[in-house]
Amino acid sequence: MAKRTAQDIRRRNRFDALRCVFAAAGPVSRQEVAAATGLSFATVANLVAELLEAGVLREAGHEDSKGGRPRARLAVNAERGALVGIDVAETSVQVELFDLALTVLRSVRLPLPQNDVRPDDVVDAIVTGVEGLSDATGASPRILGAGVSIPGLVEREGGVSVFSPYWSWRDVPLRSLLAERLPMPLYLDNPLKAGTVAEMWFGAGREVDDLLVLTLRAGVGAGIAVDGALYRGATNSAGEWGHTCLVRGGRECRCGRQGCVEAYVSTRGIARTVRELDAESPLLDPDEDAVVSKVARAAARGDAVAVEAVARTARHLGEAAADLLNLFNPQALVLGGWVADRLGEPLLRQTRDVIAAHALPATLQALTFQLSTVPDNPVSLGAATFALEGFLDDRETFGTVAAGRRAAREAKARTS
């Protein structure tokens, strides 16, 4: 049975209150936070007091409340500290430094070896990136934590890369390896989870509770948010949609099975579609990301092969997504990842038509379908958000010690 301690509930409320401040266009009042979260004013006042004391929020002026007592406005205290978000991809590592409001301060991309990438190569690239950014910032605020996204299956608690699809790693204790060389708290997860959390804090997830995020890159996955929380499943592998069978006896997939969704709508799948349409197509390129970019540009100028490649991708994507939507009946579906970034509106529009033809009426009734609106790289942003969530969980700052300190101070204030 689910165990939800008072501590869990308090943590969840703290997240919700802070997400609400992040989601707002400008500073907000405690009353607005209470209205948006459904929490009582007293609870919100308590959470805000805690976040103000920890320096995560700051007072940001007052609003006129029509003759009543003016209400204090709150904003994220961007200068409180920095967060690092790291996106380990197949050929490179992107390291980004954020302020506490999750605005990018600096960004660097480091290449990985072309072949035979070992754990040490990844660790070296990350450490070089983080140290470079820290040095460059000079007297900048302390780094409160770093989140690392690495493809494949991740065991979060232990910080282990259980399996990497690109390099066929097994059970690499990546967090321990990094902890030997980096001083800040480290959080490990995969790009699907990172991208979904970014969407929850900064994209379509600000508006809804139940959300699916389809991420189309070299791999394909469906990030799942239920009741405003990331759904991970029993072993943190929920959302493995890429290897759902779409075409029985269809294309071979790198997983060894046939006809998987990923074999059709990933960068590799789209490159293969182009090759099937015209084996001599000038759109082909050894770099599959480049193929997708070329298809996008060529389709825009009416190139027949590119137009047909987009149409076929939309058909496969729409049929697969319709089944997924019938199952989850979410409020919002978001399309993200390199493929969605490049193929954009035409892919969205054609996929929407296929979904409309295949999903059940009840599924379509409440659904919004859109491209990701998360700026920049959602994976490094999401990784940094994991670090923020970790900081909000920190017992020194938010645990019983801090509560005791606060109570003592309040008692003193009452007697003085």
Place this chain on the structure above:
Amino acid sequence: MAKRTAQDIRRRNRFDALRCVFAAAGPVSRQEVAAATGLSFATVANLVAELLEAGVLREAGHEDSKGGRPRARLAVNAERGALVGIDVAETSVQVELFDLALTVLRSVRLPLPQNDVRPDDVVDAIVTGVEGLSDATGASPRILGAGVSIPGLVEREGGVSVFSPYWSWRDVPLRSLLAERLPMPLYLDNPLKAGTVAEMWFGAGREVDDLLVLTLRAGVGAGIAVDGALYRGATNSAGEWGHTCLVRGGRECRCGRQGCVEAYVSTRGIARTVRELDAESPLLDPDEDAVVSKVARAAARGDAVAVEAVARTARHLGEAAADLLNLFNPQALVLGGWVADRLGEPLLRQTRDVIAAHALPATLQALTFQLSTVPDNPVSLGAATFALEGFLDDRETFGTVAAGRRAAREAKARTS
């Protein structure tokens, strides 16, 4: 954003505490409830006081606590009131009367017309059933509520049968129609949701938080529990797994599409498999439920067609389930419904092998897979559980009025 008020949290805690008492083999102490739910002892003591006062729980002796103060034991107060669970199926309506411990007291099954079933026919059958059971119980406890399960899409808040797949109804206000003739609170939902709730309170869901329940009857669905709560989706249609495409261009489905899961593993799908194997098979019968029963018996004695029909059903079921499991990564998968009841262990065993060959290692790692252990009819039991949940939500009994009454009494006790 998710709104979880203090009221929501209190309701959820009340459900969890009570589910814990139901799940136990015998009476339990407050300490055991606190340990099982993760709630603090003080919170549990509070919830228990409320449930004792409402008469839902009763004191049931004491346990020896090894020299300490003896701990009071708690049990469900079965005599507090009765609940009704109603399973509206394609050809008949089953009405069952339960005590508050959800033990069946009486049960009746009423036939529906062979053709052209109208809403009035269903309402008449339900009212006849409920009145018959009420009369028979004579001076029995008051009926606290009735849950009605009806196939298809249900709009719960309004109590509307939005769409019925058997009778092609649209927007029938079933709860209003029933409320004109029945005096108790009424709760409407569908068999998939009812069966899943029964599994959560009385089956495999007692042990785990994340659960899938595959229900194979005339229709096929996947009931979803996330973090110990039923997942409904945006329009209460989550779990529509029956019309997931399993075989592109495959069998025609009654939904108008081709190759749906339901076209292979429902009672109708299995009858069709038998017909494809041998159009003259003595296993065939106009009643598709009967075909499945015959297949089960014939397979047990080694009949070649029956054995092959079970093997093909297991292959289709296993392939479809593997994709579903990769997506949800649940702790437990339960197989229920008429098909599972009849084909039982042989279907479970063969399906398990297919899943093992098709699902990802991370999916299989934490998974248990079993037949439903819910006794009797899980749909009417689940419907009665909705009525219990409704009663636990009742503001008169558990709301601020009751809390005020309690506080006043406690204040009086202190001063006297």
